[in-house]
Amino acid sequence: MNRVSVLLPVWCWLLVLLVAPLAIVAAISLGEAADGVPPFTLGFSLDSLRTVWTDPFYRVSFLLSLRVAGISTLCCLLLGYPAALAIARAPERWRDPLLLAIMLPFWTGFLMRVNAWIGILADGGWLAGALSWLAGGPVRLLYTDAALYLGMVYTYLPFMVLPLYASLSRLDPALGEAAADLGAPPWLRFVRVTLPLSMPGVAAGCVLVFIPAVGEYVIPELLGGPGAQLVGRVLWSEFFANRDWPMASALAVTLLVLLLVVPATVQGIWSLRRR
Amino acid sequence: MRRALSILLLLFLIGLMPAQAQRVVNVYNWTDYIDPEALKRFTAETGIEVRYDVFDSLETLEAKLLAGHSGYDVVTPSNEPSFSRLIRAGALMPIDRSKVPNWGNLDAGLMRRVESSDPGNRYGGIYLFGTIGLGINPDRIGALAPNAPLDSWDLFFKPENAKLLAPCGIAMMDSAIDVIPSVLKYLGKDPNSTDPADLAAVEKTLMAVRPFIRSFASGGNLEALATGQICMAIDYSGDVIQAAARAKGVTIRYVAPKEGTEVGFDMLAIPADAPHKEEALAFIDFVLRPAVMAGITNFVRYPNAVPAARALIKPELLADTNVFPTDQQIAGFFTIGPVPQSAERARTRMWARFKAGP
Structure with missing residues (x-):
């Protein structure tokens, strides 16, 4: 009885904020677009889902999103791992200020920070201007893939660093010392001791970066080129330009299924390795 | 305690009052x-x-x-x-x-x-x-393409003209709704056409000038025209005329192309x-x-x-x-009609391909 009453708010929370919205989106994806307020009729039509799964236009967009998210995750990992390791190995009194420096950008609006990048990357902006001067010719940054990746890595890096730090700071330094006593050079200690023990942090960081990155809309829209038709932008244009709510919902449902499969696979591989 | 309560109540009533009045x-x-x-x-x-x-x-x-x-x-x-x-x-x-x-x-x-x-x-x-036409910087265009016609969609849609003008900056309005009917009209077709062959012709026309387009603006090209960053843009008439009024050091002019101009x-x-x-x-x-x-x-x-x-x-x-515009001009403008959703989807899709480029 007591357990039920404790868990009741949690279940209500999940029902109202997770299950109900998902059920609504799933129901709309089975409807049909129509003139009206709201602009669809409920029904049981698989047309929208079938189009999303068979039309190459959407497949290209999903694959592009997965690729951009994958590369961004990799960049975040390569940049974030040394940062997290450095913070974890830093003297005690330095750790909190360093962590704060990672988290501080979160305290200002995300949209404002991305807009600030437009100023930096635009023709004649600080970065593009400096690069043009060095290259001796005009360098275009804004609305290119470089700007897209820069924005993605910049935005999602903290999501990688924080779980990595959490797992690296819990490592017992005695394990590394023992490996050193047994004659392991630093690189071998890292590969055989630190890296394997931090894998849960790596997995958590990658999932935390990859999943929101796949559906990202704002960064490709504001920084990416017109060719960067990621699934977030395609979904926007179904909803706004075509006013086709069922199609937009079908895309959202498909994206969700895709994103449930990825962490499930990661977890599956992880638990297989543990056995 | 009672006083605090009554003050709270008063504040609450003050908060309510303007909403009613x-x-x-x-x-x-x-x-x-x-x-x-x-x-x-x-x-x-x-x-x-x-x-x-x-x-x-x-x-x-x-x-x-x-x-x-x-x-x-x-x-x-x-x-x-x-x-x-x-x-x-x-x-x-x-x-x-x-x-x-x-x-x-x-x-x-x-x-x-x-x-x-x-x-x-x-x-x-x-x-x-207003109408949808071209915002141009006649001085820069005259210097780069002296023989190009300034009163025609040819200035934008003929690849040889667009190629000459690419260095001074060509901008496109980012709206399939607003641009496609004008291209259809330019090609001598019905601006409301839903025929896939007509849409393919539009795509071919747009793709031919795509390499020369520098930017797609969704909020209009007013600022870029007025500051001289671009020398030609498809835009709403009023935006161009506002740009001309705000321009410093550059001359901006609006053109309602002679092949047909959409009025909205x-x-x-x-x-x-x-x-x-x-x-x-x-x-x-x-x-x-x-x-x-x-x-x-x-x-x-x-x-x-x-x-x-x-x-x-x-x-x-x-x-x-x-x-x-004179009454005679107004009579020559075309208006567009509703397009069925399937045709509109085809237009949006084509527009995404056009923006992505060949």
């Missing part, structure tokens, strides 16, 4: 599309507070209205495709003309032209109107679920006064459909046929 109207209009003085005067005269909000694309406006309960009382959709589609969706309220005495100020001939979108003119009156009417309309309908009608009636309309046109440089306002419009605007 103050009448408001929520206006949702295009960006840079009103004379701020008009809003102040409306509030001063009627006591109705104006909460003013702006959109920069028809897509945003439609999405809000079609989702329902937008909270807006007065909106300004373009006659095609948004206004007619909102009528079909039942998202707008018929306007009670007995509460809008100034309705009679509207030009009957122009109102007839929007009957293709709204038979009987039941759902809206014309706010302002922005309509004063009331959402079906508007929370303040009486205030909305009062606002529309106020805007349709000749003096108010003249002030708006003087400020935003788009023509209005209230002939009695002409006497109060700045003479230089009145003389500019780009702002006030």
Whole structure:
């Protein structure tokens, strides 16, 4: 009885904020677009889902999103791992200020920070201007893939660093010392001791970066080129330009299924390795 | 304790009071599309507070209205495709003309032209109107392509011209809705065509100049034209004329291409679920006064459909046929009709391919 009453708010929370919205989106994806307020009729039509799964236009967009998210995750990992390791190995009194420096950008609006990048990357902006001067010719940054990746890595890096730090700071330094006593050079200690023990942090960081990155809309829209038709932008244009709510919902449902499969696979591989 | 409670209660009542006494109207209009003085005067005269909000694309406006309960009382959709589609969706309220005495100020001939979108003119009156054409910097264009025609879509859509002008910057309006009908017209086809072969021809035309287009702007190209960053853009007439007025050190001119220019009417309309309908009608009636309309046109440089306002419009605007086209020009402009959803999807898809480039 007591357990039920404790868990009741949690279940209500999940029902109202997770299950109900998902059920609504799933129901709309089975409807049909129509003139009206709201602009669809409920029904049981698989047309929208079938189009999303068979039309190459959407497949290209999903694959592009997965690729951009994958590369961004990799960049975040390569940049974030040394940062997290450095913070974890830093003297005690330095750790909190360093962590704060990672988290501080979160305290200002995300949209404002991305807009600030437009100023930096635009023709004649600080970065593009400096690069043009060095290259001796005009360098275009804004609305290119470089700007897209820069924005993605910049935005999602903290999501990688924080779980990595959490797992690296819990490592017992005695394990590394023992490996050193047994004659392991630093690189071998890292590969055989630190890296394997931090894998849960790596997995958590990658999932935390990859999943929101796949559906990202704002960064490709504001920084990416017109060719960067990621699934977030395609979904926007179904909803706004075509006013086709069922199609937009079908895309959202498909994206969700895709994103449930990825962490499930990661977890599956992880638990297989543990056995 | 009791005193603290009574103070709290008092504060609560004060918080409630303005909400009951103050009448408001929520206006949702295009960006840079009103004379701020008009809003102040409306509030001063009627006591109705104006909460003013702006959109920069028809897509945003439609999405809000079609989702329902937008909270807006007065909106300004373009006659095609948004206004007619909102009528079909039942998202707008018929306007009670007995509460809008100034309705009679509207030009009957122009109102007839929007009957293709709204038979009987039941759902809206014309706010302002404009055409879609080219914003050009004649000096830069003359230097790079002296033989190119300045009065024709050829300037933009002929690859040899676009190639010459690419170095000084060519911009495209990022709106399939607004650009595709003009390209169809340029190709000598029906601007409302839904024939896939016609759309393929449009795609071919656009793709041929795609390498020379520097940017796609969704909020218009006003700023880029005025600062000389670009020398040619497809844009709304009023945006170009505003750019010309703001330009420093560069000359900007608007061109209504001779092959055919689309005219669009922005309509004063009331959402079906508007929370303040009486205030909305009062606002529309106020805007349709000749003096108010003249002030708006003087400020935003788009023509209005209230002939009695002409006497109060700045003479230089009145003389500019780009702002006030002659009757003969108006007769030559084309309007577009509704397009079925499947054709529209094909257009949006084509537009995405065009933006991505070959």
